[in-house]
Amino acid sequence: MATNVKEWKLGDPMINENDYWQDPDYVAEDPEKEKLVLKLATMITDRYVKKLTGKINNRDPEYWMLDMILTKEQVKFLINFKKTRVPYSIPELAQMNNMSEEETTKMVERLRWIGIIEQNRAKTSDKHLQYELPIFVPGSAEFMMMQEKLTDEFPQLATFFNLMTQLPLAGITQMVPPGGAGIGMHVIPVEKAIELENQSVPVEHLSRWIDMYDKFGISECSCRKQQAMRGEGSGEIRGEYCIGMGDMAEYMDDRGIGHYVSKEEVYEILKRAERHGYVHQITNIDGEGKIVAICNCAPGVCNALRTSQLYNTPNLSASAYRAHVEKDKCVACGKCVEVCPVGAAKLGQKLCKKDGSEVKYPKTQLPDNKKWGPDKWNYNYRDDAKINCYETGTAPCKTACPVHLSIQGYIKMAAEGRYEDALKLIKQDNPFPMICGAVCNRRCEDACTRGTIDEPLAIDEIKKFIASLDLKKDERYIPLCEKHDGGFWSDDYKVAVIGGGPAGLSAAFFLRENGYPVTVFEKERRPGGMLMNGIPSYRLEKDIIEAEIEVIRQMGVEIKCGVEVGKDLTIEQLRSEGYKAFFVAIGMQGGRLAGVPGEDAAGVQTGVDFLRTINQDHSVKLYGGTVVVGGGNVAIDVARTAVRAGASKVTMLCLESEKEMPAAKDEVEEALEEGIEVKNGWGPKEVVTENGHVKSVIFKRCTSVFDSEHRFAPVYDENDTIEIPCENLLLSIGQSVQWGDLLKGTKVELNRNGTAKADPLTRQTAEPDIFVGGDVFTGAKFAIDAIAGGREGFVSINRFVHKGNRLDLARDRREFIELDKDDIQVESFDNAKRQIPGKKAGIAKDTFEDLRLTLTEEQVKAEASRCLGCGATTVDENRCIGCGLCTTKCEFDAIHLSRDIPKASTMYRSEDKLKAVGPYAAKRAGKILINKITGGKK
Known part of the structure; x- marks a missing residue:
């Protein structure tokens, strides 16, 4: 029996069946069986050259798979x-094989269970069961893959199925006319996309x-199963996706590879498939009068x-259709x-x-009038399908946003008053739109093309307004x-x-959205991390x-607070409780000291610790002069919080x-407005103490911060110093991860x-089931960067917990390119000035309340324009x-299917395909x- 089958090699899809069996000197144990199997393989194969010449040999997959699975008697x-x-029928088969009907029934039941023969009902009045020998694909290769016990015994079936979908087509696909002419499977459009198409025909x-x-x-989808068994899964999870029609439904149920569903359930399965981006395909080997299945293909x-x-x-x-975009x-x-x-x-x-x-975009070359061979094949087809934009670029706002929000989309919806739709669009990528509206560093606005004309669009303010409406509803959007x-x-x-x-x-949000049971473990008494404990309330209200x-x-999502992993329980304990993967995102909760003499004095603390204390209890006060060291946004937060905590001078x-200050300009301006004095170009040299308490801080002149390659390498003039008296020193010069025993x-x-x-890319650590994201991976960044990291963690974990999936293959890397803003023509635009949100009554430095208002609805519409x-x-x-999935995702009626290739809807019987191909x-x-x-030239 042939058993030494090689696995298919990624990156080598140039199919040569001789590469899949290791023993070149194979000699059959039973020459008679070998001869019979070769005859059967020649009957079933869809490789016409092999079939017509009778050149199937014992190194062909058709031979070695049948030889493994079948006995000599079954082959005969x-x-x-x-x-x-x-x-x-059973009586006919009994007569053909000189067997009793009882013996024949027993043989048929076994072969039917294996999947090498197909069962259906006759069109006669008694509708008796009958059996036929199908081709491999679509046919017995799939049927065998669906039988779990069989694939457990013969895992080589996965390689066999893969080969039988590619070998018969290598070298002839370029001769197949549009639509496939009866080759296996045929894409059928999303019905909603063509329901108003008056040129459509019933089979579409x-x-x-x-x-x-x-x-x-x-x-179960046999393709998903096959790829998982071969370790080539790309995130499309195994499950029940293939709908058997008519006799096939009975065949699936009788073999124990499926179960009956109602017509209503069929429609729900199809709708769910469309929601998740799966392509509808029908079997295309029986002409216009019959299909065996509708597949929802990943x-x-x-x-x-x-x-x-x-x-x-x-x-x-x-299909007969092609998608077209109305650019306006x-x-x-x-x-x-994405879909x-x-x-x-x-x-x-x-x-x-x-x-x-207009920018001209390339078109894929087709084999209509060109020689076509391996040099024209696309070995990177799975990754190429996930390229998001052309090299000439797209909207700068989407490119610059770390989560690549659909910014133009929700702005358009806001202009039309479609606020709930806008929120749903935002939450496809960002579960915290109101939070980001308050604290995002607005890289989208920095990149905005409008900024080349006057002022960039107030993108964040529009998002904040949209999110604020949902917060006021009795029934929030879930x-x-x-x-x-399903389920x-x-x-x-x-x-x-x-x-x-x-x-x-964010990782929990996306995991739960995709049906996973998720538990969040948070060591503080309330969730939110640095949003809750690091960002002051005057910027982000709790x-x-x-x-x-x-x-x-x-x-x-279950959120357990007051639980510190590494102290209250361990990762190993969680594994024993059944957790299959871990996303570690504990942030950078610790501050850093400056490493100068005297900084261990009373009255000295890190800015991070100070912010945590104040955020948890606004009644905590500072007394006297306060010095803040640092130039980033966190340092600004520390300084402004110190003002509100009662410091006499900051x-x-x-x-x-x-x-060079990394802090946002608007935040620096707000700090100055609150009376904070900012001194640039100084670094701490020594903390002067008195009775163990900070008395003053001596600073030395910093002559340069970065070296010629812009790496952090400060240079000081040790002799140029200043001394600033203070009762409090708050060091905000960096953050650290406090791992504990995690x-x-x-x-x-x-x-x-x-x-x-x-x-x-994958965020996977050296411990395969542990993934990381947020500041513990990137270093201290912004909330929007952490959200992006959470999403990537979900993508990897979704693949990891299902055996056979690769973390990188066919992954949407969400890489975008900004268009050339120096080479564009803006013909017309609204001359309105950028809208500025109002403020509540009150003095900013006297309150922890956020005095910033959202834009009004009138302002939002003016800004969106x-x-x-x-x-x-x-x-x-x-x-x-022509699958039409794009139309299901467009909320702007901008993309439609048109019936460009009517001939593609002609369906042929498998036996008649040469009538079309020839x-x-x-x-x-x-x-x-x-x-x-x-x-x-012609």
Whole structure:
């Protein structure tokens, strides 16, 4: 029996079946069986050259898989079918094999269980059961993959199934006319996308096929299972996605590989598939009168989609439709790009270049009039499908935002008064819009194209207004939470999030949204991390944090406060409780000292500790003069909080010059307005003490902060000093991670600055089930960066907890490029000035209350009208497969399907496919010849 089957090698999809069996000197143990198996393999194979020449050999996968699974007696029985796809009843099979009907029934039941024969019912009045020998794909290769006990015994089936989807098509896909002409599977559009298309035909509508049948079944997707078994999963989780129609539903149920569902459940399965970005495909081997199944295909694993993308011939299974964008309506939200299964939709720009011309985008080359071979294949098809924008770039705001919010999108919705829709759009990427509206450092606004004309758009203020409306509602918006095949994951997939700050809570949000049971462990008495304990209330009021966290609780996330992992319990204990993965995001809760004499005196503390104390109890007071050391946003927070805590005078000193200060300009201006004195270019030299208490601080002149490569390397003039008297010294010169015993017993490694070492893409540490995000990975950054890290943690954990998934393959890396703002033409724009939010009555320095108001609705609409709308989606029609998923994600009616290739809806029986392929191949050969003669000029 052939057993030494090699695994398929990633990066080597140039299929050569001889690479998959290690023993070149294989000699069959039973020559008679070998001869029989070769005959059967030749009958079933869909490789026409092998079939017609009879050149199947014992190194071919068709041989070695059948040889492994079947006995000689079973092979003999199957050979008597004579041809594939011809049905026989039990009495007929009994007569053909000189067996009793009882013996025949027993043989058929076993072969049916294996999946090598297919069962259906005759069209006669008695509708008796009949059996046929199917081809491998679509057919027995899939049926065998669905049988769990069989694949446990013969894991080589996964490699076999993969080969049988690619080998028959290598070298001939370029000769297949648009639509596939009966090759296996055929994309069928989302019905909503074509329901108003008056040129559509019945076979293009899912409802037509569903109405044809009275029985439906659901089973596991064999493609997902195959890829997971081969370690090639790309995040599309195994589950029940394949709908069996009519007799196939009965076959699935009888074999124990599926179960019946109602017509209503079928429609719900289809809708859920559309929500999660899965492509509808129907079997396309029986002509217009019959299908076997409707599949909801994940693009990263679906054999039909993968094969067409590998050979760079998307027409192989494409529908009759292609997507087109109305640029005037498009707002570059990017949701169509995220869901496009083949990378046909990418973000570009709407604005013309300075010379008035439009940016031209490349089209995928098709094999209509070109020779096509391995040099034309696309080996990186899975990663290429996840490229978000063209090299010429797209909207700067989306590019600059760490979570790449759909900024143009929610601004457009705000202009139209669609505030709840805008919130839903925002929360697809950012679970904390109100928090970010209050504290974001607004990189989107820094990049805004409008800023090249007058002032950038008040993007953050618009988002803040949208979020504020939801906070006032009795019934808040709670995102739909479900795993992709319905319901929620069991406790077998529990995930622990350690740290309840923005990174940890964001990871919990996205994990729960995808159906996972999630528990957040937070050592403080309330969640929020540095949002709650580090950012002063006058910038971010605590009830806002609590309100946005409450949504996460209502989604079903359990938050356990007052629990310190490493002290109250350990990661190993959590593993024993069933947690399968850990996202560690405890932030940088510790401050740093300056390392100068005297800093251990009473009255000296880090800014982080000071902020935590005040945020937890506003009654705590400071007395006397206070010196703050540091020049970042946290230092500004410390200084302004010291004013509110009662300090008689606050002086802030930092190494950087006024232009080099990392703190936001508007926050520096607000500090100055509150009477804080800022001295630039000074670093601490010594703390002068009296009776163990700080008395003053001596500073030395900093002559330069960075070296020639802009690395932090301060240089001082030790002789140029100043002394500033004070009763309090608050050091805000950096933060540190306080790991405690959290990592005890793990393999997690740390960097020199105390952050965790992890893969920059996947966030996985040296301990495979531990992932990190937020400040413990990036160092001290902003809330929006932490949110982005939480999302990436979710993506990795989602893959990790399901065996067989790679963390990097076909991953949306969310890499965007900014358009060239120096080469654009802005023809017209609203001349309105940037809108400024009002303020509540009161004196800022006398209160911890946030006196900033949101914009009014009138201001929001006026501000939204200032958007230049510089980005837009563009679709490569040559790459598009016409699935229509893009239309389900567009909230602006900007992308539609049109029936560009009507012939693609012609369905052929498998036996008749050459009737379509032949004429097209001849016509194509003529075009190639003309191209060669004319040098491509015609």
